Structures are given as structure tokens and as C-alpha cells.
Amino acid sequence: MKAAPFDYAAPTEVDEALALLDEFAEDAKVLAGGQSLVPLLALRMSRFDQLVDVNRIEALRGIELVGETLVIGAMTRQATIERDEEVRRHAPLLAEATRYIGHFQIRNRGTIGGSIAHADPTAEYPAIALTLGAEVEVASVRGRRRIDAGELLESAYTTTLEPEELLLSVRVPVWGARSGFAVHEIARRTGDFALVGGAAAVTLDEADAVARAHVVLFGVADRAIRLSSLEAAIAGQPVDQLDLAELAREATAELRPPSDVQATGAYRRRVAAPLTERLLRTAFVRARRAGDPTEEAAR
Amino acid sequence: MSKQLISVRINDELFEGEVEPRKTLADFIREDCTLTGTHLACEHGVCGACTILLDGEAVRSCLMFAVQADGASLTTLEGLAPEGGPMTPVQQGFMEHHGLQCGFCTPGFVISAHAFLRDHPDPTEEEIREGLSGNLCRCTGYQGIVRAVQRAAEITREDVTA
Numbered sequence: 001m002k003a004a005p006f007d008y009a010a011p012t013e014v015d016e017a018l019a020l021l022d023e024f025a026e027d028a029k030v031l032a033g034g035q036s037l038v039p040l041l042a043l044r045m046s047r048f049d050q051l052v053d054v055n056r057i058e059a060l061r062g063i064e065l066v067g068e069t070l071v072i073g074a075m076t077r078q079a080t081i082e083r084d085e086e087v088r089r090h091a092p093l094l095a096e097a098t099r100y101i102g103h104f105q106i107r108n109r110g111t112i113g114g115s116i117a118h119a120d121p122t123a124e125y126p127a128i129a130l131t132l133g134a135e136v137e138v139a140s141v142r143g144r145r146r147i148d149a150g151e152l153l154e155s156a157y158t159t160t161l162e163p164e165e166l167l168l169s170v171r172v173p174v175w176g177a178r179s180g181f182a183v184h185e186i187a188r189r190t191g192d193f194a195l196v197g198g199a200a201a202v203t204l205d206e207a208d209a210v211a212r213a214h215v216v217l218f219g220v221a222d223r224a225i226r227l228s229s230l231e232a233a234i235a236g237q238p239v240d241q242l243d244l245a246e247l248a249r250e251a252t253a254e255l256r257p258p259s260d261v262q263a264t265g266a267y268r269r270r271v272a273a274p275l276t277e278r279l280l281r282t283a284f285v286r287a288r289r290a291g292d293p294t295e296e297a298a299r
Numbered sequence: 300m301s302k303q304l305i306s307v308r309i310n311d312e313l314f315e316g317e318v319e320p321r322k323t324l325a326d327f328i329r330e331d332c333t334l335t336g337t338h339l340a341c342e343h344g345v346c347g348a349c350t351i352l353l354d355g356e357a358v359r360s361c362l363m364f365a366v367q368a369d370g371a372s373l374t375t376l377e378g379l380a381p382e383g384g385p386m387t388p389v390q391q392g393f394m395e396h397h398g399l400q401c402g403f404c405t406p407g408f409v410i411s412a413h414a415f416l417r418d419h420p421d422p423t424e425e426e427i428r429e430g431l432s433g434n435l436c437r438c439t440g441y442q443g444i445v446r447a448v449q450r451a452a453e454i455t456r457e458d459v460t461a
Contacts, residue, residue, distance in 0.1 A: 001342065008303070008320030008366055031367075038362045039343035042323075051320070053367060079356070103433025105347065105411065108356040109363070190432040 003041035010053040014060070014139065017052050017166055022141045024050040026163040031055070032075060032114025035106050060113070060168065065090060070172040074113025074136075079104065081112060090174045093132060093181035093201060097124045100183070103191045113167040116149075119223065121156045122193045127224035128183070131199040131216040135171045140164040146171070156222040178211075179203045180287025182279045185219075186271050188262065194219045195263045196271050200279040204287045209238045215280065220257040220272055227251045227276065239284050248276035305369040309334060310378025318365045325349040327365035328375060336376035338406050340435075347434035350407040351375050357414035376406040379413065388454035389413055389447070398447030400438035407434045412448050422452060 011017045021028055029048040031037060032055070040046040054060055060075035063084050070090045072081065081087050082098040101107055101115070101124050115125040116136060129136070129149035137146050138161060152159050161167065175181075185197030196219045203212040213231050218224040230251035234242055257268035302317045309332055316331040328337045328351070338348040342361050349360040352374035380387050389412045392398065399405045408431065415430035416422070422430065427448045428441070436444060 002323075002326075003321040005319065005321055007301075008364070010366070034362050034364075034367075035344060035359075038323075038364070041321075042343045042361070055367060103347075104415070104430065105350055105357045105359055105433045106344070108353075108358050190429050 001042055001044060003038075004044060004047040006041075006048055007050045008053065009050065010056045012056045012058070014057055014166065014168065017054055017057060018139060018141045018164070020050065020052045021164045021166060024052075028052055028163070030114075030117070030166060032117070033077065033110040034114075035102065035110040036114070036118045036120065054166070063087060065174075068174045070174060072112055072170045072172065074117075074167045074169055075111050076113075078107035078110045078112065078115070082107060091132065091172045093183060093199060094128055094172060096181070097128045097183045097199065100124050100185055100194070100197070106191075112170050116152070116170060117159060117161060117167050119153055119155075119157050119159050120193075121221065121223050122195075122197065122219040123224075124183070124185075124194075124197065124218075126153050127197065127199055127216050127218040129170060129172075130224050130226060131181075131183075131201050131214050132172050132175070133214065134173065137168045137171060138165045139168050140166070144168070150226070153223040175201060175203060175212075178205070178287050178291035180283040180285065180290055182282035182286065184275060184279060184282075186275065193262075196220055196257070196268045196275060198272070198275050198279050200276075200283040202280070202283045202287050204239065204284070204291065207238065208240065208288065209236055210234045210242075211236075213280075213283075215251075215276065217252075217255075217272055217276065220252075220255050220268055230276070234280075239288075242280075244277045244280050245273075248280070249273045252276055303366050303369075305366055307332075307365070307368050307370075308372040310374060316365070320364055320366050322365045323361050324351075324363040324365045324368050325360035327368070328360060328373070331365075334375050334377055336406050338403055340403065345435070346404070346407070347411060348404050348407040350410045350434065352410060352414065357411050374410075376409060379409065387413070388451040388458070389416065391454055392447035392449070392451035393444075396446040396450055397443040398439065399436075399443075404434060404436045404438075408436065408444055412451060416448065416452055416455060420452065420455065422448070424449070 028050040031051045031053040060073045062073045064071050088095045134149050135146045181201050183199040185194035198217040201214045205211045215227045252272040255269050257265040259265040306315045314332045328334050340346045340348040344362045351360045
């Protein structure tokens with residue numbers, strides 16, 4: 001099928017884009033990498049009078065370490081993030097998760113800002129933003145603001161962004177020493193949408209107790225969710241004394257994931273528990289290794 | 300909804316056209332430029348048949364609008380090997396190992412394989428399967444395609460060492 005007609009503008013400056021979004025508001029849609037929006041338009045599941053293509057705005061691209069924050073321009077392509085040395089060093093979870101996104105042809109066009117703003121409940125980047133405690137910087141003609149990932153993701157395909165607002169950058173905090181990460185997802189084939197996915201970020205103290213932990217699942221609700229009760233249960237606990245299988249089972253018992261043609265909700269809940277256990281186990285091992293000077297030297 | 304004038308370099312030839320913004324790049328390539336080597340099946344980014352190189356990178360041409368490619372440089376299937384000249388290693392591999400049956404998906408596979416082998420000159424079978432996962436074939440069962448890409452990698456290495 002073909003998209004319904006629309007007017008098209010491809011501004012080269014952020015201010016031009018903001019003026020267009022202000023003028024057309026909910027009749028306008030930002031076109032980022034287009035790997036989700038264009039199919040929706042082609043299938044006529046969505047239609048807009050005005051597309052604002054932000055692919056020609058150079059200022060929205062780039063990766064920069066500012067203090068303890070990795071600032072990634074909204075229009076930075078997934079393929080760039082996957083290969084970027086700064087990302088690998090300061091946000092390895094983001095680089096690792098990128099490989100799960102679609103196929104390499106998709107990652108050549110798809111962007112971090114587009115993926116987060118699209119808020120697909122099975123998508124990797126919104127979940128990783130939540131796991132790492134990232135913020136997004138957004139702008140409208142009225143000014144700029146920062147939104148925590150947890151407050152941005154409202155429900156399936158819905159964020160707290162206003163129609164006039166443009167996502168400018170994603171601000172990923174650098175997790176300190178003795179931090180470890182894991183991401184994994186269950187899908188029928190490479191590149192498919194996740195049936196269930198998850199990510200974990202942990203920091204250990206000198207005694208190998210949990211100083212900080214964020215555990216996120218996606219594909220089990222209308223958006224990526226943090227397992228707050230699990231995070232609270234392991235906080236301050238020595239890693240070696242945790243019964244991760246039991247903790248993961250408890251933390252996922254109340255989930256009511258959706259059923260669809262790919263998998264039942266019961267199946268999704270069933271695999272969520274071992275997935276959560278595996279994520280934490282991997283993150284803990286990596287956190288210990290990250291704190292070991294001989295391992296650091298060997299890398 | 301007014302038409303826009305665009306110019307796109309495809310296989311080192313400049314094409315100009317007046318297009319509606321909603322026209323996909325794939326439709327522009329096929330209809331306006333009559334380069335029908337780029338195939339279209341699903342038209343929503345699943346099958347990979349329409350894969351082309353956009354400024355050297357493999358992308359799905361059905362997931363872009365033609366207006367977005369204004370000023371860009373593309374390579375389609377027709378641009379890989381000179382007309383009447385020798386086939387590329389990927390094309391040679393597909394021929395030797397029966398990497399196609401009906402041929403509908405083949406342009407997308409060949410383009411994807413070119414981009415994949417450029418970045419992974421000595422791939423394992425697993426890497427090849429992952430690299431081809433963005434293209435669907437309903438005839439071959441993929442065995443011949445995987446062997447074709449393995450052979451293409453071999454030919455490329457022989458060419459380099461020869």
C-alpha cells in the first residue's frame with residue numbers, strides 16, 4: 001500500500017523544525033529514521049498532513065562525553081552507536097543492546113531519538129534509557145526541558161512529549177567503577193520484535209554487595225518497566241547470598257503480559273523469570289570483572 | 300501535497316524527477332528511473348527485496364521517501380557490475396551455488412551481501428546467517444544463499460591475494 005498524501009518539509013535548523021511543529025501541532029509528525037513511521041504510513045495505520053523530516057539537521061547528530069554524561073544527538077543512527085568507541089567505553093549496555101535492533105539495514109537508518117520517541121513497548125532503546133537512568137532533552141518554540149526516561153514513557157507508542165516538541169538528545173549517565181550490565185531478549189528469529197526482553201545495570205561496593213541496581217523488562221506490559229520490588233530486595237545485599245532464581249520468580253509473578261499471535265501472555269511471564277535471573281547473574285559477573293585491575297589491564 | 304523536484308545520482312548517472320512527497324524511494328527508482336532491478340514485495344520494511352546502497356550503506360528503499368534522497372548517491376543491482384563485464388564475486392557465488400530459484404528476492408540479497416562482505420570479509424556461517432536475516436526468500440530454504448555468500452567471500456579473498 002501507499003501512504004496517504006502529506007506535505008513535506010526538511011529543515012536544516014532546529015528552530016525551523018520547531019516553528020513547523022508549533023504551526024501544525026498534532027497534524028504534524030517528525031520523520032526521523034522512518035523505520036517505524038514509514039510502515040505505519042504505508043499501511044495507513046497513521047496519517048499526518050505535514051511531515052517534518054529532521055534528517056538534514058546536522059546539529060541533531062553526534063556523540064559527546066560531557067562530564068559524566070554521554071550526550072547523544074537524537075538523529076544519531078543506530079549503526080553509528082553500535083560502532084562508536086565512546087559508547088562502548090561509557091555506555092557499553094547501549095552498544096550491546098543495539099545489535100538486537102532489527103537488521104543492519106534497519107540500523108543504518110534508525111535513530112536513537114526516533115526509537116525512544118516511538119515508544120514501542122517491545123523496543124530496545126526505550127528500555128535501555130530506563131535501565132541506565134537516561135534523560136531526554138526536548139525543545140519547542142517555548143523553550144527546552146529535560147524528561148527522565150521513566151516519566152517519558154507513558155504507554156504503548158505514547159510518550160509525555162507534546163506534539164510541538166522535538167527530541168534533541170539523549171543524555172546517558174556514565175555508571176561508575178564496579179558496574180556491570182546485561183541485555184537479552186527472546187525472539188523467534190534474529191531481528192524480530194522481542195517476545196520478552198530485559199536489561200540490568202548494577203554497581204557493587206568493595207564487599208561485593210549491591211550498591212545500585214536497575215532491572216528492566218520490555219514486551220511484558222504497555223511499556224518497558226522497572227522491577228522496583230526486585231531492585232529494593234537486592235539493594236545492600238551481598239551478591240553471593242542472593243537466591244536470584246527465587247527473587248526473579250517473585251518479581252515477575254504479578255506480571256500480566258499481553259498475548260498475541262507470537263506468544264501467549266502466560267508464556268511471556270514464564271520466560272520473564274529465568275530471563276531476569278540470567279540478566280542479574282551476567283551483570284554481577286561483569287561488575288566484578290570491571291572492578292578487577294588485572295582484568296582491566298587484560299582488556 | 301505539491302510535487303517536489305529532486306535529483307538523485309543512481310549508479311553514477313544523474314536522475315531528476317518531480318515527485319509527490321509520499322512516493323517511496325523504491326517507487327521512484329522503479330517507475331521514474333525505470334531501474335526495475337530493485338524489487339518490491341512487502342512495501343513495509345519486512346522482506347528486504349528493495350534493499351539498495353544509499354551513500355554506500357544498505358537500506359530498504361521502501362522505508363524512505365524519494366524526496367529524502369534528493370542529492371544522495373545510490374547503487375542498485377544494475378550498478379554492481381558493468382554491463383557485459385564480469386560479474387561481482389557475490390553474483391558469481393549466487394550463480395555457482397544456486398542462490399536463487401524464482402529470483403524475486405535476489406536483488407535484495409545480492410545488495411545486502413555486498414554490504415555485509417565489505418564489513419565482514421571473512422565471515423563464519425553464523426555471521427552470514429545473521430547478516431542475511433533482514434532478507435526473506437520463500438524458495439531456496441537459504442542453504443544455497445549461504446553457500447553463495449561463503450563462495451563470494453572466498454572469491455574476494457582469492458582476488459586480493461592473486
